[in-house]
Amino acid sequence: MLPVLVVHGGAGHIPKERVEMSCAGVRAATRAGYAVLQGGWSMDAVVEAVTHLENIPSFNAGCGSVLNVKGEVEMDAIVMDGRTLASGAVSAVRNIANPIQLARLVMEKTSHLCLTAEGASQFARAMGVPEVPGESLVTDYARMRWEKNLAPDANPVECQMGKMGTVGAVAVDADGNIACATSTGGMLNKMEGRVGDTACIGCGGYADNRVGAVSPTGHGEAIMKVTLARLILFHMEQGLSSHEGSDLGLATMKERVGGLGGVVTVDPQGRWAARFTSAQMAWAAAQGDTLHYGLYPGEDITQSIGDPN
């Protein structure tokens, strides 16, 4: 079994001028996480990769998150440890640069699975997590899209452009331990206090050493209706491969609730998949000496892991 890390940078429709940035971002995050995975624990690797992406302003997580209806950033994040089924999540958090690290603290330092809004902020303060000004998480691009979307003559197709950008990762390490992590700013113009799939175990992430792990992205309400991460793992428990289980889960979500999205998936043998029903999903995977990546359906470009680009 070869350790593997698979990362996504969100399902959706990405404007041409942002394609390069997104692909480079997921490749860099995969390299950073994979360096940690060498001789290390899958949980450390997925948190490293997601932290890396939260710090890149072109993704919808951490700085660069989409704005809610009031023009503010509210973020959701989750981690899960496949050894023990321990999980930690935060929802509707503000003023935190790296919600994924706060989610991990919820898992490690509390007896709860999810903390929300002000309670999550209080916990962050108690843990010594630095608070950042809300405005520091807002990019000009996020503000521009928010304003465009509010305009009475807004074109609904254009509003979807660049909507992708939620970030996530799954990994299996050399000991066979499996973990997942997902982080997002949610959906553009969401209501204040909206909690999406990303904070909900079984929806925006699930990891179980016996079956595998999934990190989804896409329309959160649709993902929650079919509990997408757990649905895919159910199919894998029934004997489907990570690839087949991912496709069947995504097809069910499309057929039953009209939702589009994407996932990265691993099984305990280190067999992985990056699958989506959206127009695009930036993803990358590292295993052995090879880095795979893609953006369009069917695309799987390979390069050496040592290639700096």
Ligand code: ASP
């Ligand atoms: N699933 C995220 C949410 O609904 C958004 C996304 O993945 O693009 O909050």
